Amino acid sequence: MTNFSTGAKSKPWRLVRRYVLRFLLYALLGIFALYYLMPLFVMVVTSLKSLDEIRAGSLLSLPRDINFDAWVTAWSGACSGVQCEGLRPYLWNSVKIAVPAVLISTFIGAINGYVLSKWQFRGSNIIFALLLFGGFIPFQVVLLPMAIVLGKLSLAGTIPGLVLVHVIYGISFTTLFFRNYYVSVPGEIVKAAKVDGAGFFQIFWHVFVPLSAPIVVVTIIWQFTQIWNDFLFGVSFSQAGTQPVTVALNNIVNSTTGVKEYNVDMSAAIIAALPTLFVYVVAGKYFIRGLTAGSVKG
Amino acid sequence: MSKHILSIEHLNKNFGSLQILKDVNISMKEGDFLVLVGPSGCGKSTLLNCIAGLEEVTSGVIKISSQDMVGVSPKDRDIAMVFQSYALYPTMSVAKNITFSMKVRRIDAAVQQKKLNEVASLLQISELLDRKPAQLSGGQRQRVAMGRALVRDPQLFLFDEPLSNLDAKLRLEMRTEIKRLHHSLNASIVYVTHDQIEAMTLATKIAVMKGGEIQQIGSPNEIYSRPANMFVADFMGSPSMNLIPAIVRNVKEGARIEIDCGEDKPLTLIDPRKIAKLDNGEEREVIVGLRPEDITNPENREGASIEVATCLVDVVEPAGSDTYLVTQLGGKNVTARMRADTIVRAGENARLAFDLEKASYFLPETGERLN
Incomplete structure (x- = not known):
């Protein structure tokens, strides 16, 4: 009771x-x-x-x-330096830089991750450690050597040059992502495929690529955000006409004659940020899922 | 005479300074079911991987159908392999899993379809062909993994502990099925397991391994009744062979065995066979190996080699079909396999018949067989 x-x-x-x-x-x-x-x-x-x-x-x-006047101005009329074309041409530059750079670095990362997890060779762990180390070198340190390399390749100030820079810088992260994802794929699957008669690339295309959707999404979001938001490489290795949108935004905000048009600055900033926002909204849930994939066996 | 499908000569395999396989020699004929058995870490899976070409050998020769395979890649060895984890391709349907090997070899689609249907009906998985591996039960995955191997129709099948991820009941079913397939296809199979019962039931030839070395190769019957050393004697058979310390001496009637049984006078038994590797009159400490079924009810056995003795029963373990008695001999637990209707209680004496013709003798120092 x-x-x-x-x-x-x-x-x-x-x-x-x-x-x-x-x-x-x-x-x-x-x-x-x-x-x-x-x-x-x-x-x-x-x-x-x-x-x-x-x-x-x-x-x-x-x-x-x-x-919406400020938006229209930001899009097609705002002045950066002497030109007054708005953000539009630079947004297009950014697309031309980001899309190939994201795709190429993701592909290279996938191949690297596949090799470093499933085709290990003597010294492969050292190579992986060095690749990772590359990801933590500050941007500023590589500016000068990179400028020399681009000069020697006759790519200085061009969009392919910027693509190359971003691909190189992105490889360490894309490799890390794919390597850690592929490590959780049982080694017996590779053995089975070898006995079945598949070679290096056949195993990659038929067995690993179809498994990779979650990690591809993670890598694409990560790389797209990094490359789209990059300012330092963009401002260092571009010239008039090849500047990415971040550099153009900076120039619009900083080149004022007379009155500071806050509304135009704000619209320009939002326009410059919209693509990354869009990627997050579309693929964000895969991002969370992919980041945690492999941590729990499913 | 059927041809040699696999022969391995003086095979060594090191990982760095660690010796995994030491001078392995095996030969196997077409249609043989060779089981590599041993405790975990004995090198049996490494040996299988060497046969498959998934591991490089350090030295030695592996021949499949008389062709030297060292340096040949797995795909060119005409082998198929079934893995412990099944290793199905997770993104492919069952049908695609089975036809993958033909697809990468660019075999005509119609032929692929025909072979797929044959294998699917043989393994009764025709209704599963559109499913993904994740939608299958363990037993179904095992069947698909076998289908993937069977569709190749290779010279040699390699099985790497294929049943150890299945539950007990399914394991027995699949064991029978593998045996049936072996029989009906007359396939040559190398099969790795740590389960000695699986080895006994499936094999036509068993290789017992320990520490990277082959301890004994022979038919299941040879391995079971004439183990080459104490390790094999202890590892094969369940319950395992009784290994009883004793003193033996060749006498006129045969070999006289004295076993300490805790009383003043040792238990004395006579084996009508003399021990070949022992000089006449020499007295030696040995280990006597007797299977539990060779210590049984006196009325069960007859013959010159039967010696009956009275022993104090420690433990009685009824197992349904048999009753096991545990007694102390030579300071060791000794298990006797009695008829199920034997009525005896712990603490009582029981009369046990020792069938000494079946006895094995081992040197205690090296474990080597003496007779």
């Missing part, structure tokens, strides 16, 4: 405590989410205001009337 009465007393309390804790948890998460969204919110509302309104109103207030 006594057991029953204490049980009945504590049960509602336990429920209340659970709801309170739950509420606190959601409140905290909500605050964090708002805090992270704040800059984006300011950028979006500022880009939709007119200059007068920006000068008059507060940073956080909603625009009185929505106005």
Whole structure:
């Protein structure tokens, strides 16, 4: 009897405590989410205001009337230096740099990972360690040697030159991703394929590539974000006409004559960031899944 | 006379300074079912991988159908292999798994389809052909793995512990099925297992391995009744062979065996056969090996070699078909296999018949067989 009465007393309390804790948890998460969204919110509302309104109103207030002029200017009219073509040509440059660089570095990473995990040879672990080390060398250190190499290859200031730079720099990470993913593929599968008569590339194409969707998504997102957002290589190894969008954005924001057009700057920044946002929204769930794949055997 | 399908001569394999295989010699005829058996780490899987060409050998010769295979890649050895983990290609359907080897060899699609259907109906997996390996049960995966090997119709099949991932009941079923396939296809098979019962039931020829060396090669019967050394005696058979310390001496009637049984007077038994490697009159400490079934109810056995003695029973273990008695001889637990209807209790004396004609004698120092 006594057991029953204490049980009945504590049960509602336990429920209340659970709801309170739950509420606190959601409140905290909500605050964090708002805090992270704040800059984006300011950028979006500022880009939709007119200059007068920006000068008059507060940073956080909603625009009185929505106005896309700043977006149009940023896209096709804003001046970077002497040219006033907006971001459009540079966005296209970025695409021409990022897409081949992402694809090539992902492919090379897949082959490297396949070799380093399943066709190990004497010294392959040292090569892997050196490749990894390459990923942690600061960008600044390689600027000068890279410039010399590009010069010797007659690729200085060209888009293929920038593609080459990003491919080389990306290989260490793409190799790491694929190698760690392929390590979890049982070695007996490779043996079975060898006995079945498949060679190095047949095993790669028929057995490993079809298994790779999750890690390919991870690698593509990672590489695309890195290459798209790169500024240092872009500003160092480009010339007028081959600059990527990040460099153009910088030039638009910094080359003002007279009034600083915050609304144009904000729209330009959003336009420059949209492709990476888009990639995350489309493939984000695979990204999380792929990062954790292999950690738990399934 | 059927031809030699596999012969291995003086094979050595090192990993760095570690010797994995030491002077392995094996020959096997067409249609043989050779089982490599031994405890884990004895090198049996490495040996199989060397035969497959998945591991390079350090020295020695491997011939398949009289052709030297050292340096030949696995795909050109005309072998097929079944793995412990099944090693099915996870992204391919069952049909694609089975036809993969023909696809990479660019065999005509119609031929592929015909062979696929034959193998699928042989293994009763026709209704599974569109499934992915993840959708199959363990036994079905095992069948697909076998189908992938069978479709090749190779000179030599290699099985690497194919049944050890299956549950006990399924393992027995598949064991019978493998034996049936071997019989109906007259296939030549090299089969690796650590399970001595699997080895006994499947093999036409057994190679017992330990520490990278072959301890004994022979028919299951030879291995079981005339083990070459104490390791083989102990490893093969369940319950394992009784290994009883004793003192023996060749006398007029045969070999006299004295076993300490805890009393003042040792238990004395006479084996009508003399021990060949022992000089007349020489007295020696040896290990006497007797299978549990060779120590049994006196009314079960007759003959000149039967010696009956009374022993104190320590433990009684009824096992349904038989009853096992454990007694102490020479300071060791000795198991006797009695009829199931034997009525005896622990702590009582029981009369046991020792069939000494079946006895093996080993040197205690080296474990080497004496008779």
